[in-house]
Amino acid sequence: MPEKNELMEKVVSLCKRRGFIFPSSEIYGGIGGFWDYGPLGAELKRNVREAWWQDMVQGHDDTTPPPGMPSPYAMVGIETSIVMHPQVWKASGHYDLFQDLLIDCRRCKARFRADQLAASQCPEKPSKRPGEHTTCDLTPPREFNLMFKTYVGALVDPESEAYLRPETAQGMFVNFRNVLATARVKLPFGIAQIGKSFRNEIAPRYFTYRSREFEQMEIEFFCHPEESRLWYEYWRDRRFRWYVSLGLSEERLRLREHSPEELSHYSCGTADVEYAFPFLPEGEFGELEGIAHRGDFDLRSHMEGKLVRRGDELVVETGPDGKPRHPGSGKDLSYFDEETKGRLIPHVIEPSAGVDRSLLAFICEAYAEDAVPDESGVPQPRVVLKLHPRLAPVKAAVFPLIRRDGMPETALEIYRELKRVWNVAYDDRGSIGRRYRRQDESGTPFCITVDGQTQEDGTVTVRDRDTTVQERVPIVELMAYLRERLAM
């Protein structure tokens, strides 16, 4: 296998060459932090999303919990708008955190909030404030706005300002009552969503890893406060195993609990699922998903208004007039518990995963270089994407060994039959060896070849991507053969 740095270059090159990922707007020079998915990338990405939706939502059995699940629960999916009422982001706390005026020191590289400059220290001379030490070289206050701003309606004025969502999560919180009222769910239950989010990252970096437009797969799981710790641990462990089940090796994966200092002001427990991406220094990991215990922070925020921590409590932040600085909806988002006949504000466990980051990890993990013996038995190098069959963009390719003697006709019949169920490819160009290699680079798990024997006994060869081993399979059994091995 190639060395780490080299590996990433090869992965990026393969992504471009085979049509997985392109720079956005490339013919105009590209635009930083945005990427396009090509024909194979779009299929791969759909498969990542669908694997998640299948495993977390559609395939969830709310009547019989498997071992390890604290209790049965319901799971429903929603899809909410990217542009939401601006008050959502004020109550959630995003607005204030994103609107900072910041001052940088060109010398010591420190960064200060403009409104807190008087309370800050110069890192090189802690007895003085930034700018007071002789070597300080401060920039003017500059506005950092990490949320994309837009205008609703054609009229451009401050009244019509809105934002592209920086996370999908708020869509679930603001629809908590709607789901409760319509989906016949009771605690505990989860709301799931997959969708695009946008953050004006200061430094997009590492290929698609830190993009300004990205896609999230998020669950907001609502439960009784006294059960929330149990559910937090359940989701943390389950989400880790999900990545393993789709092929990420446990050696490159890590489940990391945040230290108390690292926790957000509202969180009483957060763990990240992290992957040792090849572009990171040895020993460092990058986040794929965060599983956060958010307590009742979100529902309370949307009831009462933006919350801040005071001691051990979260209280509504007030303005100079004593009223909430950023009021909530004022709607009652509490839950009526039929058993205790009392109302409570559910706690929330939030497994929040990145589609693009997972996809990148799956590709990095799958990239392999090995050797396959040629017709003389001499090992020849090959590049192969050993993607999990559920993720592979193309599930199988069908070839006629040669372009005559009825082989193309038979191969096309098989191709059309399989095409009704899976994304399959047909290829009759070039030597058979080259066609196998092409599919290897695309990550296609199986290649089906019609040869001279097919006419005699109705069998074809099926070649396994990872082992290159072939076996003869009757055409009539192909569908069942693939169904079993594609695990779908």
Place this chain on the structure above:
RNA sequence: GCGGGUAUAGCUCAAUGGUAGAGCCCUGGCCUUCCAAGCCAGAAACGCGGGUUCGAUUCCCGCUACCCGCUCCA
């Protein structure tokens, strides 16, 4: 956002102050009975904008993108 580097074909690279070559890939044809075969033909590039110059892909400046450090990451 700061500092450094890079930018030539889809990919990997080369050459050049007088408008660019190769390998792989790709397309068409011939040939081909299982792991990158061969032959013929073909398509395809100097990131963008200025400046210097008779002439710039080449030298200079700016921009953009990517890479490497730092910073940031609700």
